[in-house]
Amino acid sequence: MAPSLSLTALRAFDLVARLGTFTEAARALNVTRPAISKQIKCLEAMVGCQLVIRTRPKVTLSERGSELAAGLRQGFDTISASVQRTIEHSSQPNTVRLLVERDFASSWLAERIGGFLLNHPGTSVEVNAERNGQLHPDEDFSFRIFYGPKGRYKTDTLVEEFLCDWIDIPVCTPEYESAHILEYGRYHDAHFLLDKNYNPWSAWFENTDLEDPGDQATYSSFNETSLCLSAALAGSGITIGDSFLCLDAIDSGRLVAPFKTGLHSVERYSICYPIGRKLSLSERNFLKWLSQTIMEYEQNVVQVLARIGIRVISSEIKQAV
Incomplete structure (x- = not known):
């Protein structure tokens, strides 16, 4: 011994x-x-x-x-x-520190965090936006929120829990649709706006009755979905919109879905926190608020898409050959 x-x-x-x-x-x-x-x-x-x-x-x-x-x-x-x-x-039991994927942080979470703060006076929230997958394991965060396939962020030190998935919807401005999308959803000389970090176009074409233009199409690529949506709102082309990021623009009519089909994402948002960590009351309150807010938002997504006639399909559905 x-x-x-x-x-x-x-x-x-x-x-x-x-x-x-x-x-x-x-x-x-x-x-x-x-x-x-x-x-x-x-x-x-x-x-x-x-x-x-x-x-x-x-x-x-x-x-x-x-x-x-x-x-x-x-x-x-x-x-x-x-x-x-x-x-x-x-020494900061009332502070919730978040490390969040940039698109989700800027286009969805930041607009709603005030609701949590109003209902939980005395609690502070620190939101740190980062490129997807940058976990900063040496830093002390209450939660980390990123997207990817199931199990991507589960480690010996982190718990990974399902937070939500989303719906991928091709979108463009009404003016762009009139100029470039033909009757019955067919398109000609459309310019595609791609997120090089998340590009579900192939899966979307595979699960619909539209032909993938492949290399014949022209495109511009960006490194964030929010940038693709900004370009689409400027009338520069058609892009895939994440339902967490583009629903307001669709609901207001600034963007339209010319193909009337949405695809459930093949990836998902996960929320991670250290294994064995005892969550503070503020952290537990935030987790409960976030889950409830997402559930209510997803119910609104269903209502808006149904109202404008968008059919949502599963990515597991394959067209018969």
Whole structure:
């Protein structure tokens, strides 16, 4: 059985290695210099080799001592960082920190977060928008919200829970539809606006009766769906709109769905949080509010799409050959 290591001796050696003298280490621990010397001797006896070469004015480390010091430095730094995060979290129990995919944050969540704050006075919410999938694992967030296939964000340290999916709907302005979309939903010389990070056009064509124009089409690509929608609203072409991002524009008539078909997304939004973390009351309230708000929004999506005659199909449906 391995001998039981003294944490006190390890910390004393770590400080001697960092500060270079027994005196400075003793001052840092608020003990006497002989007490530090005794701890180092005990540690050397335990590991069976010399760790510290006693020179003046500063000590030097043996080869084995340098190896041990490097490992201890990393370990104690990790402990210190973990304690600091705990202190910060406990000192801000009414703060909910979110790391959210940029489109979802700017085009949906930011417009609704005020409703949560009004109903939960004294609670603060910090929203950090980031490119999809950038989890920043070393930072302390209450929740992380990103999209992707099921299980993409589940790790040894993160729980991944389903938040919602969405409906992919080809959209353009009424003027663009009149100029480029023919009767019965056929199109000619239409310009496609693509999100290069999420491009469901192939799946959409596969599940409808329209022919995929493939390489014959002209297109512009962007790195966010919101940019594609901005270009579509400017009359630059036709794009796939996420129902969480484009419903207001469809409902107001600024965008139309010329093909009258929407496709349930093959991916989904997930909400992630650290495994074993005990959620604060503010975090639990936020999670409950978010789930309820999304459910109400999805009910509105169904009503709006039904009103304007958009048929929603599952991505699992395949046309007969």
